[in-house]
Amino acid sequence: MTWDVLWPLLWQATLETLWMVLPSALIAQILGTALGAVLTLTRPGGLRPQAVVYRGLDAVVNVGRSLPFIILLVLLIPLTRLITGTSIGSTAATVPLTMAAIPFVARLVDGALRDVPGGVVEAARAMGASTAQTVFKVLLPEARPALVHGFTVMLVSLIGYSAMAGAIGGGGLGDVAIRYGYQRFETGVMIATVLALLVLVQAVQWLGDRIATHTDHR
Amino acid sequence: MSTAPPPALEFNHVTKTYPGQPQAALQDLTLRIPRGSRTGIIGRSGAGKSTLVRLISGLETPDAGHLQVHGQPLTPATLKQLQARTGLVFQHFNLLAQRSVLHNVTLPLELRGTPKALRERRARELLQLVGLEALADRYPAQLSGGQKQRVGIARALVTDPDLLLADEATSALDPETSAGLLTLLTELQRERDLTLILVTHQLEVIRAATTHVAVLDQGKLVEAGETASVLRQPQSAVTRALLDAHRPEHPLLAGETLHHLTLPDLGAATLDRLAQQRARIVRAEAHALGVDVWLTAPDHVPAAELGGTGLGGTGLGGIETPRLIPEVSA
Numbered sequence: 090m091t092w093d094v095l096w097p098l099l100w101q102a103t104l105e106t107l108w109m110v111l112p113s114a115l116i117a118q119i120l121g122t123a124l125g126a127v128l129t130l131t132r133p134g135g136l137r138p139q140a141v142v143y144r145g146l147d148a149v150v151n152v153g154r155s156l157p158f159i160i161l162l163v164l165l166i167p168l169t170r171l172i173t174g175t176s177i178g179s180t181a182a183t184v185p186l187t188m189a190a191i192p193f194v195a196r197l198v199d200g201a202l203r204d205v206p207g208g209v210v211e212a213a214r215a216m217g218a219s220t221a222q223t224v225f226k227v228l229l230p231e232a233r234p235a236l237v238h239g240f241t242v243m244l245v246s247l248i249g250y251s252a253m254a255g256a257i258g259g260g261g262l263g264d265v266a267i268r269y270g271y272q273r274f275e276t277g278v279m280i281a282t283v284l285a286l287l288v289l290v291q292a293v294q295w296l297g298d299r300i301a302t303h304t305d306h307r
Numbered sequence: 308m309s310t311a312p313p314p315a316l317e318f319n320h321v322t323k324t325y326p327g328q329p330q331a332a333l334q335d336l337t338l339r340i341p342r343g344s345r346t347g348i349i350g351r352s353g354a355g356k357s358t359l360v361r362l363i364s365g366l367e368t369p370d371a372g373h374l375q376v377h378g379q380p381l382t383p384a385t386l387k388q389l390q391a392r393t394g395l396v397f398q399h400f401n402l403l404a405q406r407s408v409l410h411n412v413t414l415p416l417e418l419r420g421t422p423k424a425l426r427e428r429r430a431r432e433l434l435q436l437v438g439l440e441a442l443a444d445r446y447p448a449q450l451s452g453g454q455k456q457r458v459g460i461a462r463a464l465v466t467d468p469d470l471l472l473a474d475e476a477t478s479a480l481d482p483e484t485s486a487g488l489l490t491l492l493t494e495l496q497r498e499r500d501l502t503l504i505l506v507t508h509q510l511e512v513i514r515a516a517t518t519h520v521a522v523l524d525q526g527k528l529v530e531a532g533e534t535a536s537v538l539r540q541p542q543s544a545v546t547r548a549l550l551d552a553h554r555p556e557h558p559l560l561a562g563e564t565l566h567h568l569t570l571p572d573l574g575a576a577t578l579d580r581l582a583q584q585r586a587r588i589v590r591a592e593a594h595a596l597g598v599d600v601w602l603t604a605p606d607h608v609p610a611a612e613l614g615g616t617g618l619g620g621t622g623l624g625g626i627e628t629p630r631l632i633p634e635v636s637a
Contacts, residue, residue, distance in 0.1 A: 212401035215364035216415045217390040226417065231405050306446035307404045 090269070090278060098265060098278075099285050105179045106261035106289070109254060110247045113186035117247075118240055120187075121194025124150070126224055128195060129202040136210070136220055146195075153192030158250045161185050162257060182259035186250055190243055197239035201232040234305035241297025245290050252286065262286050313378030315470055315502035316340040316363065320372035323358050332358040334526040335372070340519070345496050345503040347513040347534065349549065350523035356506045359523070360474045363504075365390055377469060391419070394463030398475035400455040402447040402462075408434065409443040412461045419466070426465075433461035437491065453484035460491065464499070471496065472504045477512060489516040510549055514538065522546045 128146055131139040156164070162185045166176045169184040205228050213227045229236070252263025262282050270279025318338040324331040333355040340346045350356050361367040362374055365386045374381045376389045402411050409430050410417075416426035434440045437457040447455055456476060463471055473492060477485035493516050496503040505512055513520050513534060520538075521531040522545055529543040541547045 206401070208397060208399055208401040209403055211366060212395065212397060213414070213418070215366060215390065215393075215395050216418055217387050218418045222418050226414070227403065231403055233405055305405070306407075307448050 090275060095278065095281060098269075099262075099281060102260070102262045102265040102282070103285055103289065105259075105264075106248065106251050106255075109179045109182045109186060109251045109259060109261055110244065113183045113190060114240070114244050114247055116183075117187045117190030117194050117243065121191045121243075122198050122229075122236070124191060124195035125198025126202060126228070128199040129228070130220065130224070136214075136223060150192040150195050153189070154196065156189075158185070158189050158253055161189050162254060177258040179260040182251065182254035182261075186247055186254060189250055190247055193246065194239065194243055197242065198232075198236065201235035201239060202228045204235060205231045234301045234307070237297060237301040237304065241294055241301070244293050244297070248286065248290055248293070262289075312342055313375070314339040315342045315344070315377060316504070317375040317378075318359075318362075318372065319375070321362065321369045321374060322371040323362065323367060323369050331526050333362070333369075336526075336528055337372075338521055338528055338531060340502060340504060340521075342502055343500060344519045345493065345505065345517045346519040346521065347517035348504060348506045348521050348523060349508065349510065349513050350545075351508060351549075353525065354523040355526040356508070356523060357474070358526075360395075360472060360506055363472055364393065364395055391466055392468050393470045393472055394466065394468040396456070396459045396463050396471065396473040396476040398478050400447070400452075400459045400479075402455055402458055404447055406446075407443065408439065408445050408447070408450070408458050411447065411458055412465050415462060415466045429465055430461070433465050434458075436464070436495070437461045451484075452480045453488060456480065456484075456488055457491070460488075460495070464495065468501070470502045470504065472506070474506045475508070476505070478507065478509065482511075485512070486515065492516060510552075522549070 124146065128143065128150070129135055130137045131143040131146070133140065133143070135143075165185045165188055168188075169176045169181050172184050173181045175181050209231060210223060210227060213223050218227065251259065251261050252266065255261045255263025255265070255267060258264070262285055266279055266282040269275045270282060316338075317340070318336045321333055321336045322331055323333045336355070336359075348356060348359060358367065362369060362381075363376070365381065377392060379385050379389060381389055403414065406414070409427065412430035412433055413423075413426040416429060421429075431440060431443060434443055437460055439454060439457050439461065442450065442454065447458065450458065459476070471492070476492070477488050480488065489512060492503060492505070495501065503516075505517060507513065517534045519532065520534045522529045522537070522543065524543075524545040529545045530537060530541065537546060538550065541550055
């Protein structure tokens with residue numbers, strides 16, 4: 090395969106990967122943050138302890154985190170069809186990617202929020218902050234650097250997952266690696282794909298670290 | 308015919324026990340804090356000071372008895388309103404690390420929905436009052452401990468409260484900074500006609516800044532009254548013990564080492580800092596008494612490091628008390 094064929098192929102695949110990963114990451118970040126905040130609030134000793142709710146959500150998150158992605162991909166096919174109308178292609182892959190990332194984000198957010206010093210939260214409560222105000226004006230802003238860092242870690246994981254989605258028709262860099270590199274024994278394409286993934290991951294991590302450091306005033 | 312204004316704060320037979328604790332954190336506490344006073348609440352660890360603060364700030368509710376703030380009972384219905392009239396200053400400042408100094412001070416107003424321009428103007432006024440207007444755009448991590456506490460005071464006063472509650476506000480700071488903050492608090496109390504409550508374990512704070520004092524021990528009130536008379540004629544054994552522990556003249560003049568100043572189990576770096584702090588206090592006290600003092604440090608410290616402001620290091624096993632060799636000057 091020559092460069093003038095390989096380049097457009099890789100470029101197209103990179104765009105597909107981003108198309109799968111970025112919307113999934115954004116949706117998962119929003120829903121996962123909400124879930125993580127609920128975990129923090131409802132846990133024993135939290136601002137709104139709710140043992141039943143906490144244990145239920147905690148179990149759901151654990152199950153979600155322990156399912157291998159490739160299994161989740163297959164399990165979620167009906168849901169994917171329901172939402173996107175198809176179970177094949179990059180758009181369809183966003184559904185299992187989002188679902189896989191939500192519990193991941195929830196765990197990271199829960200940890201980040203619990204790391205906010207208790208004294209700061211008590212100070213806000215003594216100033217008369219409502220629970221919602223405590224979450225939006227104190228907990229989330231104070232945890233911002235950890236949240237940015239968590240988002241970066243999640244994005245990198247999703248890039249990895251998206252390669253798996255590629256294997257079952259999701260498109261993207263993983264798909265190219267399987268179809269050309271593995272099935273047609275084109276080792277050069279395989280290496281180029283791996284390099285592309287590496288560059289993508291490095292760029293995401295670098296950018297995430299920059300933002301986290303830049304916005305941290307501690 | 309006029310009725311006297313209600314006390315700023317009134318505890319009526321207040322009892323609070325935490326779940327799983329055998330002993331009540333506060334037991335049948337009845338205490339009136341006069342309006343416009345600077346009242347110190349002193350006690351050792353476990354005396355019930357923190358519980359008292361948590362009750363006043365609405366973070367806990369009493370199991371029995373009731374609590375009145377400005378003559379109004381503290382209930383869920385009045386909590387918000389009364390919280391707005393109480394400013395809190397904390398031992399560890401509790402500033403938000405990701406907010407600038409200015410926006411730390413605006414937070415209480417923000418929680419109350421005050422418009423941005425107004426709350427920033429108010430915050431700048433308060434920062435000016437505590438002498439930090441130049442640092443409005445810094446972040447807490449860029450400030451010294453004393454500066455952080457000034458931000459804490461500005462934040463507590465931004466809602467224009469009637470009651471300022473300082474919970475061990477100077478305990479985490481060195482003696483000079485503490486003295487400066489106590490002066491500031493006293494001035495603010497006078498200028499703004501506040502009731503100031505200073506919760507502390509340090510008798511120096513009571514001496515330096517209060518008009519009234521209440522002594523707590525093991526959840527009970529053991530003594531209360533005007534500071535001058537309580538210090539002159541302590542009625543309870545607990546108060547006498549507190550006073551005895553804080554009479555630096557005795558060991559200095561008797562040539563004893565300060566064995567009674569036992570320090571909590573802290574890291575080596577903290578211990579070293581404490582040793583230096585204590586050396587400074589001892590020097591200041593000796594100076595006030597007109598006594599010359601040499602401080603000798605453990606053997607492994609080179610003689611050159613002694614004297615001046617720095618006292619040598621401490622062993623890792625614990626603090627070695629600076630030995631005092633008093634020499635009464637002629």
